[in-house]
Amino acid sequence: MIEVSHLSFAFGSHLVLQDISFTLGQGEFAFLSGPSGSGKTTLLRLLHGTLSLTKGRATIAGFELRRLSRWNRYLLRRQVSVVFQDFKILPRHTVFCNVALPLQVMGIERHIIHKRVAVVLRSLHLEEKAKMRCEELSGGEQQRVAVARAVVVKPKVLLADEPTGNLDGTLALRMMDVFRQFNRFGTTILFATHNPDLIARVPEARTLRLIEGRLQ
């Protein structure tokens, strides 16, 4: 599902990623660990197409990133969802609107959107908050909205960039269980974190350790 081969990336003269190669199969769960500044976010941004690949090759959910034009990146993002540490949700919109957004942009019919959003909100215990504006929610609830939005499209791959970084320990572990649950439905997950407790929570997961831009 994810194939990365000899990938390097630099911001100007600063080399952030060096000769990264790894493969993740369908339904696999992998942690991307490493200290701050080791290149985790950059790697995830490259895989999500928000940064352009300059050296090496990467294929994700069947999309060869080097060949994917700027105008077609949206096709990749309909198969590959992402959850950010800072949520990136629309605070003034309702929970329902935020979760429904990826389905709306795909032009899916309204009644189907209602059904799928309801199912996802229920699984994340957000059904009662559906009509609330996101800015009225707690940090943990907002993060669950971000996760709900990412999984509502049933993505082939889910990239998570320290999604529990803003949550306390218990909430973070509970959120981890949510990710495991979606992984069991066949979604490949690449989860960036430097929290060893989270890594220990999913013993079956692989860990890709990134130190100063290199995979160890």
Next chain:
Amino acid sequence: MMLLRLIAQGVSDLARTPLTVATTVLSLTVVVFLGASFVLVLFNLDRNLKAAQGEVVFQMYWRSDTQKEIVFQQWTTIGDIPGVISLETITPQEAIEKLQKRFHFEDNISIDGILPYTALVYVRIPETDPRTWMQAMYDRLMALPGVEQVRYDPLRVDLAASWFAWSKRLLLPVALVLLSLVALASGVAVRATVAAKQEEIEILSLVGASPAYIRIPLMVGAAFQGLGSSSLAMLSLYGVYSYLTPMIQGSLLVLTFLPESIIVISITTVTIFTTIGSCFSFRNL
């Protein structure tokens, strides 16, 4: 269906950020109003100068033995020639009366066969090839039966021709530069509205919205703002024009409002540039 939904969304989005939209429309209106005011001044200045500079007089003299019926018939014909503004005619009788008044003669003077029929033909020469046009008009007047002499001042024609040439070379580029500046300012002004949606645009892009899905509502919104503000600016300018015209009319200047073509070009340009400006005013992730 999707396209119609996106267009409708572009319109409804305007209501979501009313303050930002109002600010943008207001600033756009001011920019277009100022630009159009300058064009209006230029346009009227050029028009008035052309009217003053482009007027030339032909002095016509008929042979003194020409029958008066023939001359009278020709005066009617001359008045209908395209380009003729007015005709001032003088019969021998009128000429002698004027002379008598001028020199205080009281005796009757016999005028038979002495004084000719004369006319002053005022023409407005065209901007394209004025010298050729004048020559053609001269030939036409000279060819009239009984006409002995036609005179005009070639220096006036040269002056008019050079003014027309300057007008073409200078005023049109100035107007075009002005229009371009207004258009660019319009493009920049609309960025404020789009900038207010930057976060939403990024999120839409991250969740898989196609470029068309993101851009169409923005373009529709920007087009509406451009169309609305430029129309508002033109209406305001017309209001100012209507207010000022009675005060100025009757003096040397004759004010005319901008022709429809310039109004349409201005509104279209602003609308197009705001639409294009909206496309290039956000970071596409």
